[in-house]
Amino acid sequence: MNPAQSRLLHAVRAALGDKVVIDDPAAIEPWLHDWRGRYHGRTAAILAPDSTAAVATIVRLAAEHRVPLVPQGGNTSMVGGATPPADGSALILSLRRLNHIRQVDPAANLAIVEAGVILADLHDAALAAGRRFPLTLGARGSATLGGLASTNAGGTQVLRFGTMRSLVAGVEAVLPDGQIHDGLTALKKDNRGYDLDHLLVGAEGTLGVITALAVRLVPAIAxxxxxxxxxxxxxxxxxxxxxxxxxxxxxxxxxxxxxxxxxxxxxxxxxxxxxxxxxxxxxxxxxxxxxxxxxxxxxxxxxxxxxxxxxxxxxxxxxxxxxxxxxxxxxxxxxxxSESERALGPAAQHDISVPVARMPDFMLDAAAACDARFPGTHASGFGHLGDGNVHFHVRAPAGMDPAHWYGDLAPVVTAFVHDLVTAAGGSISAEHGIGQMKLAELQRLAGPARMAALRAIKSGLDPHNLLNPGKLVALARAPATP
Amino acid sequence: MNPAQSRLLHAVRAALGDKVVIDDPAAIEPWLHDWRGRYHGRTAAILAPDSTAAVATIVRLAAEHRVPLVPQGGNTSMVGGATPPADGSALILSLRRLNHIRQVDPAANLAIVEAGVILADLHDAALAAGRRFPLTLGARGSATLGGLASTNAGGTQVLRFGTMRSLVAGVEAVLPDGQIHDGLTALKKDNRGYDLDHLLVGAEGTLGVITALAVRLVPAIAxxxxxxxxxxxxxxxxxxxxxxxxxxxxxxxxxxxxxxxxxxxxxxxxxxxxxxxxxxxxxxxxxxxxxxxxxxxxxxxxxxxxxxxxxxxxxxxxxxxxxxxxxxxxxxxxxxxSESERALGPAAQHDISVPVARMPDFMLDAAAACDARFPGTHASGFGHLGDGNVHFHVRAPAGMDPAHWYGDLAPVVTAFVHDLVTAAGGSISAEHGIGQMKLAELQRLAGPARMAALRAIKSGLDPHNLLNPGKLVALARAPATP
Structure with missing residues (x-):
């Protein structure tokens, strides 16, 4: 633990009590790596507030002491987006104790949920009110609404009601300076300047910490x-x-x-x-x-x-x-x-999209191109055809040492696949986000205009690079220690 | 014309030819004030490029010479959003020559239109392809798609298909440094970092100049x-x-x-x-x-x-x-x-929204409160009830001198109405935007978190405050002249 972290933990304990600081290594350990086991981080403590006000206090104090924070919900990121840096420079800010469903309003077809509410619990609450929250995915038993919004999650029911972006009617978030943005009043029309809610959705916790959401409900399934x-x-x-x-x-x-x-x-x-x-x-x-x-x-x-x-x-x-x-x-x-594919051995996995009409050709052509270019590997895709989004996996040659594959070959394969996607006018991240896994590839392929804009937004809103540093967009400036 | 403007016009003429610079005062005059006659500006020239590349050249040169630009489409803003500053410090960047419908794709239900395409022309083109562009409003014969997107326009058909934000599938824009952001490939899922398209929609030309849009079409009306x-x-x-x-x-x-x-x-x-x-x-x-x-x-x-x-x-x-x-x-x-209300004499007009369920009470209570607080005035609202958005007008007492009304009383009335709206959890700009008309009121009522975020985004992306300065958000720093 560095001196700035010590000072921050002292200040947090003084302001919010001991319970908010989890520093037992055994309690921390399960949250230090992603569920696929690809990314391993270190941290001195998890901060686990149970109210928006407490999140605001923590973020304000962290800004004061210049300690980076990694917001974490259900820790089901596919791209290492919620894993702290390996150098121990950041603390984890867990939103799991903000787990109240504040309101379900069937007449307005809206619910107000805190960031730590688990998706399956919202499904149940909506159903009990004769409504439905239509987004779902495999991790519904552990993924939280805050994480789903922060990553603009998709899933298997996007065709009709869209991704999280379409289902978020308002956002409450703590901004990097510790101020609370309250966008929960769901107005059907609101043109008061830049759309902060849309900016926070999909920002992967790098511009603010989502603490609650107004989400749309739809009629229950008969x-x-x-x-x-x-x-x-x-x-x-x-x-x-x-x-x-x-x-x-x-x-x-x-x-x-x-x-x-x-x-x-x-x-x-x-x-x-x-x-x-x-x-x-x-x-x-x-x-x-x-x-x-x-x-x-x-x-x-x-x-x-x-x-x-x-x-x-x-x-x-x-x-x-x-x-x-x-x-x-x-x-x-x-x-x-996903689970069964893992049993087949190491693979390079790609969550990609192209315009829907081009997807059938892309699936066949890209698989053939991969198989030809990397003898012994095998490529195939599955997923959300109607969204123009498939998960395109390239399996390592049989018997190859996983360390060799992941360390040397998989990055070459991934660059090849991403080049094909980019040539087809597609996206190297359809629904999983950038996290740390795709940071370098985004930088390589996004083009200078987009990268300059992403950096300008990040450094404008989080000038000290304290919220989820090293995810989504890398700033030249490292988090400063005062 | 200041020396920086002279140097810029010289550079623009050298790069793009004389035709792109309009400096005949008679040709400029119609574009110096808003259609309601509330705002009057001055400018030395209108720059009127006819391609995205030419817009990029102009914005790059303007950044180099530190000359502010005011993007302008059909000049139908309700809030003075397209009127240049009165001090002549900015040039107008007209998008009206970018008026090609690049593509209408009925199978994909998409059209690609340039920023200067007039709304009625898109209606016709969609219809000719057996489709419909569902957004419409009174100014459809002069409002341009770029302006409609930049202001996230609403109108009379929002109930089912939403505002422009819902209808924009992708944005091409020139960013403040002159780089081109190309978001026109309409992907149904794309999580490559912050959503620049959503940020540019409703940004009133303060973060970038929209040059083209991919817009959604819907089935034609039978x-x-x-x-x-x-x-x-x-x-x-x-x-x-x-x-x-x-x-x-x-x-x-x-x-x-x-x-x-x-x-x-x-x-x-x-x-x-x-x-x-x-x-x-x-x-x-x-x-x-x-x-x-x-x-x-x-x-x-x-x-x-x-x-x-x-x-x-x-x-x-x-x-x-x-x-x-x-x-x-x-x-x-x-x-x-709107036209007939103007015939009734001076009024303070408010484009406001509250949650839909609260609107009936709000309309009656707010009108009664205004009538009581400002004897001789008369308040009433009309509009888009299903969107929770009405145009709430307070008429001046009969016979009052318009200068006295607009100069002294109307601002007090407006502050009173906006306080009522804010207390009801509503927005002081439902669909017209902020422009220059609501700049001070936004600053008064938006709350410090939102204002700090708006300023951080603006200064991050447009550090020299060159795009539509003085609209939507006021920066402490005035546009710099080198």
Missing amino acids: ARAVAWVGLASPHAALALLRQLEAATQAVESFELLPAESLAAVLRHIPATRAPLAGLHPWHVLIEAVTTDPAAEPPAQVLERLLAPALAADLAADAVIAASEAQAEAFWRIRDSL | ARAVAWVGLASPHAALALLRQLEAATQAVESFELLPAESLAAVLRHIPATRAPLAGLHPWHVLIEAVTTDPAAEPPAQVLERLLAPALAADLAADAVIAASEAQAEAFWRIRDSL
Whole structure:
């Protein structure tokens, strides 16, 4: 612990009591690395306030003592965004004790939640009020709303209601100088200068610490249907999606995966089975919902719309889950993709997007280009076709030493993939953010105008580089120790 | 013209030719004041480039010579946002020659338009492609897309598709140092750092000059119906809106006006007549549309849904336009409100929002409070009830000298109204922006956290305060002359 940190902890204890400082190494340890085990940090203490006012006090004192803070929610970042620096220069600011749902207002279709509320808990609270919070993802049992907003998270239900950005109606945050920005009053129109809420969403805790959110709710689901479709190509999948979209607004998920991803799940995840009897090169999971109990049941909608696709050979085979348990089983396959891929060995993983219409070509062309360029590796993608966003993974050659792969080869592979994405007008981070993992690649590929603007915004709002330093954008200036 | 301006004009002529510099006073004069005649500026020249590259050259040279620029589109600002400073320190940068519609892509539901494209021209181009650009407002014949995005404009069709912010899928802009930010590739997911596009939308040209936009299109209208409803109160109007929204997604406009606003139109606008025979204290214009020719016709939807409202006395009387000509006549009344109010004499006008559910109370209570506090004045509001946004006008006492009103009394009235809005958790600028008109009031009411953040962003991105200085946020530092 450096002297500035000691002084800060002393001041924090004096202002907020001992309970807010966690310095037992055993209690700190689980929060020092990301869940994938890629990034390992060090810190002298976790600060765990339980109110917005206490967060403001901590941030103000940290600014005074020039001690960097790493905001942390559920610690489910895919890019090392919540892992403290390895040199121990920063303290962790945990938002997990800010876990109250302040209000659920079904008439206004809004909820006010604190940053540490876990996604699954908001799902439950909305449901109890006859509403729904539509964003969901595999980590819903541990990801927090503050982290989801700070990373503009996506997930498997973006098709209809968008990413977190579309669902955030207002932000409460502590700015780097310790002042509280209160944007929670959800106004449908508000043109009082630059949109701070939109700036904080996706800023990965580098411009302010989100302490609470006003989020939009949508009508509760009256009925859902989940279908599994086997088909020949990503092109067929996109054509099928376009047909469905033209005929109905009921489709909320459209997740594409290749045969090999399904095979990996069946091999490595217990109690899973193939939804279809035959073998197909590509598969799609489709979820359709209705919010109106009197409307045509979604199973019937899917049956009606899939029949002509089967007749026209756009789809090779399809099955609609006959029960909620079977629907859950289909979803379990989708939600287990990341876990089962890990069982296949080391891989370079890329969360990328291109314009939707270009995605089928991109998936095939990029995989072929990777396989040819890096003999022994194997590339494939799966994910959110309708969002133009897939997770594009390149597996290491069989038997390769993981240290050699991650240290030497994977960065070359990643640069190659990112160059392909950039050439296709795409993004090297569709939904996971930049964190520390993609910092250098962003700098390499974003272009000087964007990088200059990111740096100008960061240094304008956080001139001492104290909030989540070394994530999203690197400033020339290191955090200063007074 | 100061020496820095001379040097800049010389450099611009050398780089881009003489045609880009307009210095004939007669050609400049129409662009020196706002259309309401409230703000009067001076400038030595208008720079009128016709390409993004030329805009970049001008902004780069202006930065080099430290000459402030005032970006200008159709010059229809309601808050003096496009009027140059009175001291002649800035040049006007006109975007009107960047007026190409680069692309209309009906399959992707996107168009790429340059900043100087006039709104009505985009409406026509979308229609020709079987699509629709849903935002519209009274100034559609002169307002440009760049200005609409820079001010996050709203208008009369926000209910369903939102303000410009919701319709902008990507931004191309020249940043204050002359670099080009190209965000036109419309990705559905992109988490590469701070959202520059959202930052530029609504920034009123103070952070960058928008040169082109990717905008969303929606399906073309197959049929529309326009109804006029007489009712007892804003509360009845909001209850009626909630009933309609629960039953249909067809309602795209819901505009509220008091009897006196209708009377002013009938008195001052030629060839207008009252839609209903009787007298009612409040009126609503409702537009319902369908995009599916096979769906229930919107006139029938409105008839079916208004009947129970009439039976329950929620509405006192209603008529559905029997022809497109009658529908246009109803809309003409709504679109003439501002013009007819001007005929009633000087007024203090406020473009304000509060949470939708609070608006009916606010309209009545705030009007009563104003009338009581400022004897002889008269307050009333009209506008976009469903957005929680009304235009709240306080008329000067009859016969008062306009100079006395605008100079002495109106600012006091405005501060009083803005205090009421702030107490109700609302915004002093719902859709018109800050410009120069609301600069001091924003500073008075925004709170120190927001003001510090606005200043930090502005000075981070435009450290020499060269883009639209004196609008939206005042920096302590005046534009520097080298």
